[in-house]
Amino acid sequence: MNLFPFFRRKTSSPTQPVIAPDSPDEPPQLTALKTLVIVYDPVVEPTSGKKLSEYMHWSRVEDLAKGYMSDVLQVSGGLVRHQIVQRIDVDAFPAKADGYVYSAEAYLNVLRGITPPYIPQEADYYAIIKRFDILQRVAKEEIDEVWVFNFPHAGFYESIMGGPGAFWCNAPPLRGTEASKRRFVIMGFSYERGVGEMLENLGHRAESIMEKTFEKLTGDDNLWKRFTRYEQTHPGHAALGNVHFAPNSERDYDWNNPSRVMSECDDWRDNFPNFKGVVRPVTAADWGNGDIREHHKWWMSHFPKVAGRKNGIHNNWWQYIMNPNQVNIQSGA
Structure with a gap:
């Protein structure tokens, strides 16, 4: 096939x-x-x-x-x-x-x-x-x-x-x-x-x-930790969250939460790696109102996939996710 x-x-x-x-x-x-x-x-x-x-x-x-x-x-x-x-x-x-x-x-x-x-x-x-x-x-x-x-x-x-x-x-x-x-x-x-x-x-x-x-990088250089912020852990600084937690989730798999929070999602999608401080209100309607497939597509569609490299790490994260040989286990990049 x-x-x-x-x-x-x-x-x-x-x-x-x-x-x-x-x-x-x-x-x-x-x-x-x-x-x-x-x-x-x-x-x-x-x-x-x-x-x-x-x-x-x-x-x-x-x-x-x-x-x-x-x-x-x-x-x-x-x-x-x-x-x-x-x-x-x-x-x-x-x-x-x-x-x-x-x-x-x-x-x-x-x-x-x-x-x-x-x-x-x-x-x-x-x-x-x-x-x-x-x-x-x-x-x-x-x-x-x-x-x-x-x-x-x-x-x-x-x-x-x-x-x-x-x-x-x-x-x-x-x-x-x-x-x-x-x-x-x-x-x-x-x-x-x-x-x-x-x-x-x-x-x-x-x-x-x-x-x-990103394990060797700290602070703002650890872009993965910034990407996965959500309102519950970083009030007022939500980004995309993680697999189980959307930007407004209060518990695991809470993808249908109607509450409105401010998120950096568009800044990641449109401006990475040159962030401009863009935020906007988001709710479950942005990622499918609780549909598992739609949430995961929304979340992963925001993974950086642009040109360039910073701190030894490519701005296209898919190179690492799909090919773990690209990860340098000595330096973390």
């Missing part, structure tokens, strides 16, 4: 970054990602041949992937392109970290509330990495990242990073994966959910990677 071809232009290759002097006009790089898609969708009704997703009337992977790639293309201003180079459908339940594998009956009993989910829940990432030759394929630049489509209680993190110098990416790094020669991310997407939840996974990935990118 190849939904988007690569642009016929220079792209950023997932290699170790080179620290260069600051520049006001270095153009933002396009990040093109060769993506391996693995779908765990076992047959659970042998007589009809129905797979789990169809049996439970859950989403089609094709629709989820298409919607997600379209949204990322849009919010990145065309600077992020995914190319699905291979899709592998697995008619089986993934093994847990201790080797346990659900049977269809046992898993359906969990969904029906008859039995509790198996503990430990975590999937065996290393078995998957070995089975699908992921380290070698990343090293050969055949793939840049992996999407694993799965289901409730399958045991996958929303995102996890492997490779040399891998760091926290909303999950502990996968140790012992240095043979890949490059950092890579495995995304865990559930076909029981929608595109909005896929964007949530990406949003937490962005939080982890940008926190790492």
Whole structure:
């Protein structure tokens, strides 16, 4: 399934970054990602041949992937392109970290509330990495990242990073994966959910990677901390908030809060990095009145994606979010 071809232009290759002097006009790089898609969708009704997703009337992977790639293309201003180079459908339940594998009956009993989910829940990432030759394929630049489509209680993190110098990416790094020669991310997407939840996974990935990118900078130089300000934590100085907190949120997932607060959102969108002090009132109507997908698109569409570099960090944040090899883990840029 190849939904988007690569642009016929220079792209950023997932290699170790080179620290260069600051520049006001270095153009933002396009990040093109060769993506391996693995779908765990076992047959659970042998007589009809129905797979789990169809049996439970859950989403089609094709629709989820298409919607997600379209949204990322849009919010990145065309600077992020995914190319699905291979899709592998697995008619089986993934093994847990201790080797346990659900049977269809046992898993359906969990969904029906008859039995509790198996503990430990975590999937065996290393078995998957070995089975699908992921380290070698990343090293050969055949793939840049992996999407694993799965289901409730399958045991996958929303995102996890492997490779040399891998760091926290909303999950502990996968140790012992240095043979890949490059950092890579495995995304865990559930076909029981929608595109909005896929964007949530990406949003937490962005939080982890940008926190790492700016970790050596303090005060006003730490633009990530400024970007994520919201009214509750910085009264009168709200910017964009984070994945769970919109500028006016009072609690997690409070994306439908009608209260009006002043936000720097337009200054980030229109003037970054040369802020002009522009603020305006915002409410939930600005980001979809509680719709998860619309909020996340609004939030991520404000990520800087312009020319230039300051303090060694590019003004196009998508280069880091989508390619963790661009993050300099020694200097924080």
